[in-house]
Amino acid sequence: MSSAAGRREEATSIEGMTYLESVPRRVVTLYLPLGVFLFVLLFPFYWMVMTSIKPNAELLSREGNPFWVAGPTLEHFRHLIFETDYPQWMWNTVIVSVVSTFTSLLASVLAAYAIERLRFRGSRQVGLAIFLAYLVPPSILFIPLAAIVFKLGIFDTRWALILTYPTFLIPFCTWLLMGYFRTIPFELEECALIDGATRWQILVKIILPLAVPGLISAGIFAFTLSWNEFIYALTFISSSEVKTVPIAVVTELVEGDVYHWGPLMAGALLGSLPVAVMYSFFVEYYVSGMTGAVKE
Amino acid sequence: MNTKLLNNRHFLGLLFMLPAGALLVVFLTYPLGLGTWLGFTDTKIGRAGHWIGLENFDVLIHDGVAQLSLFNTLFYTIVASVLKFALGLWLALLLNRNLPFKSFFRAVVLLPFIVPTALSAIAFWWIYDAQFSVVSWALVKMGLIHRYIDFLGDPWNARLATVAANVWRGVPFVAICLLAGLQTIPPSLYEAAALDGASPWQRFRHVTLPLLTPIIAVVMTFSVLFTFTDFQLIYVLTRGGPLNATHLMATLSFQRAIPGGNLGEGAALATLMIPFLLAAILFSYFGLQRRRWQQGTRD
Numbered sequence: 001m002s003s004a005a006g007r008r009e010e011a012t013s014i015e016g017m018t019y020l021e022s023v024p025r026r027v028v029t030l031y032l033p034l035g036v037f038l039f040v041l042l043f044p045f046y047w048m049v050m051t052s053i054k055p056n057a058e059l060l061s062r063e064g065n066p067f068w069v070a071g072p073t074l075e076h077f078r079h080l081i082f083e084t085d086y087p088q089w090m091w092n093t094v095i096v097s098v099v100s101t102f103t104s105l106l107a108s109v110l111a112a113y114a115i116e117r118l119r120f121r122g123s124r125q126v127g128l129a130i131f132l133a134y135l136v137p138p139s140i141l142f143i144p145l146a147a148i149v150f151k152l153g154i155f156d157t158r159w160a161l162i163l164t165y166p167t168f169l170i171p172f173c174t175w176l177l178m179g180y181f182r183t184i185p186f187e188l189e190e191c192a193l194i195d196g197a198t199r200w201q202i203l204v205k206i207i208l209p210l211a212v213p214g215l216i217s218a219g220i221f222a223f224t225l226s227w228n229e230f231i232y233a234l235t236f237i238s239s240s241e242v243k244t245v246p247i248a249v250v251t252e253l254v255e256g257d258v259y260h261w262g263p264l265m266a267g268a269l270l271g272s273l274p275v276a277v278m279y280s281f282f283v284e285y286y287v288s289g290m291t292g293a294v295k296e
Numbered sequence: 297m298n299t300k301l302l303n304n305r306h307f308l309g310l311l312f313m314l315p316a317g318a319l320l321v322v323f324l325t326y327p328l329g330l331g332t333w334l335g336f337t338d339t340k341i342g343r344a345g346h347w348i349g350l351e352n353f354d355v356l357i358h359d360g361v362a363q364l365s366l367f368n369t370l371f372y373t374i375v376a377s378v379l380k381f382a383l384g385l386w387l388a389l390l391l392n393r394n395l396p397f398k399s400f401f402r403a404v405v406l407l408p409f410i411v412p413t414a415l416s417a418i419a420f421w422w423i424y425d426a427q428f429s430v431v432s433w434a435l436v437k438m439g440l441i442h443r444y445i446d447f448l449g450d451p452w453n454a455r456l457a458t459v460a461a462n463v464w465r466g467v468p469f470v471a472i473c474l475l476a477g478l479q480t481i482p483p484s485l486y487e488a489a490a491l492d493g494a495s496p497w498q499r500f501r502h503v504t505l506p507l508l509t510p511i512i513a514v515v516m517t518f519s520v521l522f523t524f525t526d527f528q529l530i531y532v533l534t535r536g537g538p539l540n541a542t543h544l545m546a547t548l549s550f551q552r553a554i555p556g557g558n559l560g561e562g563a564a565l566a567t568l569m570i571p572f573l574l575a576a577i578l579f580s581y582f583g584l585q586r587r588r589w590q591q592g593t594r595d
Contacts, residue, residue: 005367034390038401041468047430051422057591059428091592111316120309126317133324134321135577137525139546140566143553144327144334168315182527192376199308228530231546235554246414250532261422268415279410283403286410291470291476 048272050266052076056177059261076262077270085240086267089248093271096158097226101167104222105215107166108173116172116181116190127178130286134171141167142235149236160236161244165226172225173218179292181207203226221280226273245271260294299411332570334563341557352564361540365548367514371455372544373524376462380519381512383463384470389500391471392478402472409468418531420461424448424533451541456533458542462529466522470515477511513579520576525569545569 051059053072064070080086111130115123145167149160184207192202208215232248240252247269253260279286333354339345356362391402408416423430424447431442447457481504489499527546530536536543536551543551544567552560 027592030390030393030395033386033402034395037387037390037406041405043465044416044423044464045407045411047423048419051419062428062433066428066433068563107319110312110314114309114312118305118312119307120306120313123309126313131344132577133320135472135505135573136324136328137521137523137573139525139527139549140331140569140573141327143549143563143566144331145329145341146321146554147334147559148323163319164323166319170320174316197304224410228410228414230412230414230531234531235550246412246528249418251416261425261428264418268418272411272417275410275412276407279406280403283399283406285401287372287406287472287476291473292318 006097008211037251048265048269051261052269054262056262061071076266078264080263080270082258084244084252084263085248086270088241089243089245089252090270092158092242092272093227093246096161096165097223100169100226101219101222103162104166104169104173105219108177108218109168109203109211109215111170111174112177112181113207116178117207118199130171130174130178132176134168136167138168138229138231138266142231145232146235155236156242158242161226161229161233164232164236165229168229169222169225172220174223176218176289176292177211177214180211180217184210213285216282217285217292220278220286221289223278224286227275330565331563334337334560335448335567336564337560338406338564339559341554341559342472345560348560352561356561356564356568361543362548364540365536365543366543366568367546368542369524369546370453372459372526372542373520376459376466377516377520379459379463380466380470380523381516383467384515385474385512387467387471388474388478389504391475402475406468406472408465409472413465414532416465417461417529420457420464421448421533424457449533449538451539454538454542458530458533461533462523462526465529468521470519473515475506475534476512477515479510481507513582516575517579521573524572524576 025103041107048066048072050069053074053076054069055071055073055075057062058070084164114120115127115130116262145164146155149155149164154160154163188206188210189202192206197205228246229244233244237243237247240248244250253264253267311488323333333495334345336347336349337345338348338351356523387405391398391405392491394403422428426444426449429444429447431447432441435441436444446453447456485507486499494502523547525546526544530542530544531550534542536547540548549562549565549569551562552558552565556562
């Protein structure tokens with residue numbers, strides 16, 4: 001967001017040089033490749049939508065044009081919502097994502113403030129450790145975590161996910177928030193300290209209101225990450241009624257060798273919708289969260 | 297006394313670190329150690345294991361499927377990362393040009409990255425269907441092929457198909473991160489180069505690329521890490537088949553540990569991934585170092 005001015009300046013300067021380019025050249029070097037990119041990147045979504053509203057007869061016939069639908073139907077969505085546990089899976093995903101996101105945000109705000117501003121003894125090492133923790137992939141943790149989850153007696157419950165998701169959310173959020181806190185001037189804190197504010201008051205009344213964009217970025221990103229999580233949910237959950245959407249669609253809607261493509265696509269579409277809607281409202285925050293985490 | 301302690305930054309710092317620290321120690325550091333230890337035991341699901349030294353590793357090194365999974369992982373990571381880098385950089389350069397509806401395009405491009413991978417993989421599963429693949433349909437109609445392609449049934453087709461799906465998901469991430477890097481390059485440099493008579497290629501080669509190198513290093517390290525440890529795409533598309541041709545180390549370790557019940561062997565396989573990850577992280581570290589040195593800031 002701070003680079004908005006820079007971006008505008010650059011836009012005008014690039015515009016200044018575009019008159020050197022002929023229109024056909026611009027079409028070949030810019031619009032054509034961009035069009036191909038957009039087509040390839042968006043086609044699977046178009047295909048999901050088409051498949052989810054096609055009646056079965058049309059899905060399993062090679063006649064006609066598969067890119068279009070002759071008799072659209074909402075039958076697959078009806079089946080999904082009224083004849084499967086889909087609403088329950090959705091609810092599980094919402095609960096797990098929201099609770100783990102807020103827990104992680106809370107822990108991360110405190111941790112980031114401590115590392116970046118309190119600068120306690122060893123804070124630099126802790127900061128580095130947080131960065132390294134961010135790089136530990138879930139695929140090497142799920143086996144020992146399964147053993148721990150089992151020992152704690154929370155296997156096959158939502159708690160298994162709520163407690164393990166922060167392992168990848170906290171490092172990410174802390175790292176991101178550290179970057180945001182760094183941009184808040186020290187002088188504000190010093191003034192408050194002189195006026196007799198405690199550290200807690202400074203954090204709640206000065207730092208947090210100024211870090212709202214950072215909090216939104218971290219929150220949105222964390223929510224998306226937990227919504228999309230797969231391997232932990234697959235390993236720690238076995239009962240249908242506690243499954244999250246990504247797992248349930250893959251494991252519950254596939255019955256034997258006959259794939260019900262309609263309901264599968266409808267399920268995939270509905271499961272992607274919440275993150276897509278949230279993303280569309282907060283694109284800027286999401287992008288700055290993603291690129292900020294890489295740039296720091 | 298109490299308020300004095302609460303205003304001591306060292307004490308308060310540790311207090312503030314407590315929630316995050318406790319969660320990370322219990323659910324990250326401890327499992328990391330436990331996982332390595334499990335790799336040296338014969339633990340099965342529902343049965344505590346005993347120390348068996350390097351036996352798991354010895355078995356895995358002579359196990360044809362494990363060897364194949366290492367090959368697949370390297371193939372998958374290298375091919376997908378190179379493609380993601382080339383296509384991502386190209387897309388970033390396109391988006392960085394003067395375009396109408398630029399922010400709209402940028403938002404749309406990122407969609408494949410934000411939707412759950414497991415769910416978009418299902419769409420790919422259907423696109424790759426042996427009988428009803430829309431890609432085969434289009435190619436047949438264009439007269440390019442005569443029989444439907446068996447995307448996921450043939451070992452090499454399946455490898456390339458999974459790589460393609462991974463690239464589809466990863467390109468937006470690389471492109472948007474590199475775009476953010478491109479936007480920090482001052483336009484005056486391009487103007488100066490243009491005035492000195494640099495061609496567009498020379499401007500890219502001698503202005504864009506050197507300034508972008510640090511961020512490329514970091515972005516590609518993340519991309520390599522994600523790709524190397526990928527699980528869900530393979531699990532949904534092929535479950536490692538056909539004939540284990542697409543088994544990655546992560547999927548094979550899941551296969552051995554959870555449905556197979558052999559926690560020790562699965563953990564050993566996961567542990568074998570760590571050296572590769574460390575190599576990638578060291579690479580990232582030196583990338584960061586170079587960036588700091590270039591910017592002339594301390595540490």
